[in-house]
Amino acid sequence: MYRAEKAAGESALPSIDSIPTATHDEVSRQMYVSHLRKYVMLDLQKDMRDVYDSAVEPRERARTGEAPGDALAVRKAMQPVNFYRTWSSLRYNAQEMTWHSVQGEVERALPDLIDVADEAAERSPAGGTLRLNPATEIPKAVSSLDIHLMPGCFHTEYKNDDVAVGAVYAHGTKVFSGALKKARNPGKGGVADSTGHYLKLKYPDFNPKRILDLGCTIGSNLLPYHRAFPEAELYGIDVGAPVLRYGHARAEAQGIPVHYSQQTAERLDFEDGYFDLIVSSFFFHEIAVPSTKKILAETHRLLAPGGVTIHMELPPSSEVDAYYNFFLDWDAYHNHEPHYAAFRQQDRVVLLSGAGFAAETCGLVRIPDRGGIGDEEFLAFAKGEGQAPEHNNFSSYYLFGASKQKADNVA
Numbered sequence: 258m259y260r261a262e263k264a265a266g267e268s269a270l271p272s273i274d275s276i277p278t279a280t281h282d283e284v285s286r287q288m289y290v291s292h293l294r295k296y297v298m299l300d301l302q303k304d305m306r307d308v309y310d311s312a313v314e315p316r317e318r319a320r321t322g323e324a325p326g327d328a329l330a331v332r333k334a335m336q337p338v339n340f341y342r343t344w345s346s347l348r349y350n351a352q353e354m355t356w357h358s359v360q361g362e363v364e365r366a367l368p369d370l371i372d373v374a375d376e377a378a379e380r381s382p383a384g385g386t387l388r389l390n391p392a393t394e395i396p397k398a399v400s401s402l403d404i405h406l407m408p409g410c411f412h413t414e415y416k417n418d419d420v421a422v423g424a425v426y427a428h429g430t431k432v433f434s435g436a437l438k439k440a441r442n443p444g445k446g447g448v449a450d451s452t453g454h455y456l457k458l459k460y461p462d463f464n465p466k467r468i469l470d471l472g473c474t475i476g477s478n479l480l481p482y483h484r485a486f487p488e489a490e491l492y493g494i495d496v497g498a499p500v501l502r503y504g505h506a507r508a509e510a511q512g513i514p515v516h517y518s519q520q521t522a523e524r525l526d527f528e529d530g531y532f533d534l535i536v537s538s539f540f541f542h543e544i545a546v547p548s549t550k551k552i553l554a555e556t557h558r559l560l561a562p563g564g565v566t567i568h569m570e571l572p573p574s575s576e577v578d579a580y581y582n583f584f585l586d587w588d589a590y591h592n593h594e595p596h597y598a599a600f601r602q603q604d605r606v607v608l609l610s611g612a613g614f615a616a617e618t619c620g621l622v623r624i625p626d627r628g629g630i631g632d633e634e635f636l637a638f639a640k641g642e643g644q645a646p647e648h649n650n651f652s653s654y655y656l657f658g659a660s661k662q663k664a665d666n667v668a
């Protein structure tokens with residue numbers, strides 16, 4: 258279809274997202290899976306907490322004299338419970354079905370998807386760039402298993418110039434979170450939109466010239482920085498070529514120039530002090546702790562004096578109770594995310610200061626999703642009034658970050 262349009266002289270780069278077309282049955286399957294996930298993650302999760310509070314925790318207290326004190330102890334107590342076993346198996350299956358529900362439409366559209374990405378790479382009409390390096394060594398944390406059960410993970414290429422896993426991620430994540438997100442503020446919200454506007458409102462004099470997103474995948478949490486800081490140049494790095502090709506085509510069709518490159522975040526080829534803002538979203542929980550330390554040190558090197566780094570991640574284990582830690586750490590055991598629990602146990606301020614940031618600039622904050630509350634409430638929050646909602650499926654985000662002091666560069 259795209260080839261035919263091109264032959265007929267159509268010249269605008271189409272939105273790569275809109276190329277796959279789901280059949281009636283696929284749409285209904287996707288809606289079913291999305292609502293199944295909502296049922297598992299919200300409704301059944303509340304009931305499971307009741308089972309824990311009313312039966313499992315009192316039983317453990319009677320047996321040992323105290324309530325389970327951490328995620329592992331709660332997990333041991335919950336593992337034999339039929340409610341948990343059923344919930345866990347539903348959740349696992351819903352996760353697998355999320356990706357499977359979009360694979361058919363992606364496979365049918367693959368030749369067109371590749372054509373569009375190739376054309377984006379040739380023409381880059383918005384002025385972005387795509388630098389791929391086939392010699393990039395894919396880290397073991399990515400190559401050795403399909404992270405969050407997505408077939409092919411972020412890097413597998415089945416064909417020349419492949420974009421398939423980028424497309425599966427783009428469409429699958431809509432199924433994954435579609436029924437869970439309650440947008441009160443349409444067109445707004447998500448990690449990057451919320452974080453970008455939080456920074457802008459809280460620090461009105463902060464105007465980054467260059468922004469880098471680490472582990473950007475297809476740029477879902479990079480492009481919204483263009484709304485918050487329209488003058489800034491955007492850069493995204495990732496190890497996966499197919500997700501970068503897809504992300505580049507997506508940004509070009511939206512008219513947003515982004516400089517994508519295939520590199521490992523532990524050692525990047527940008528010069529010292531090149532960026533004013535370095536961000537990431539849902540990235541560090543997929544990285545082993547020794548690599549996290551290297552990446553944060555690299556972040557410190559790459560920031561200009563006065564620059565800021567800010568990362569969205571899952572709640573640290575110290576911030577939530579033992580039960581919620583057990584609930585969150587499910588992914589470490591069943592969702593192919595082996596570094597998830599170990600990362601959450603780290604003290605993020607210690608990680609940042611160990612990477613070279615002055616301790617007094619390091620911090621942790623939970624911000625509301627900008628799509629879930631009104632503009633005035635969001636502004637009030639950024640000014641220090643009011644609290645972000647509890648962490649619960651996209652209602653708020655935990656951020657950790659630091660700034661590079663101007664004096665740091667004197668030494």
Ligand SMILES: C[S@@+](CC[C@H](N)C(=O)[O-])C[C@H]1O[C@@H](n2cnc3c(N)ncnc32)[C@H](O)[C@@H]1O
Nearest residue numbers: 411472473474477478495496497521522538539
């Ligand atoms: C969960 S995804 C990030 C999602 C993305 N930031 C978003 O918000 O949509 C993690 C990404 O990090 C990439 N990645 C993992 N290890 C990396 C490394 N050492 N260097 C660069 N990218 C890496 C993966 O290829 C994957 O695309």
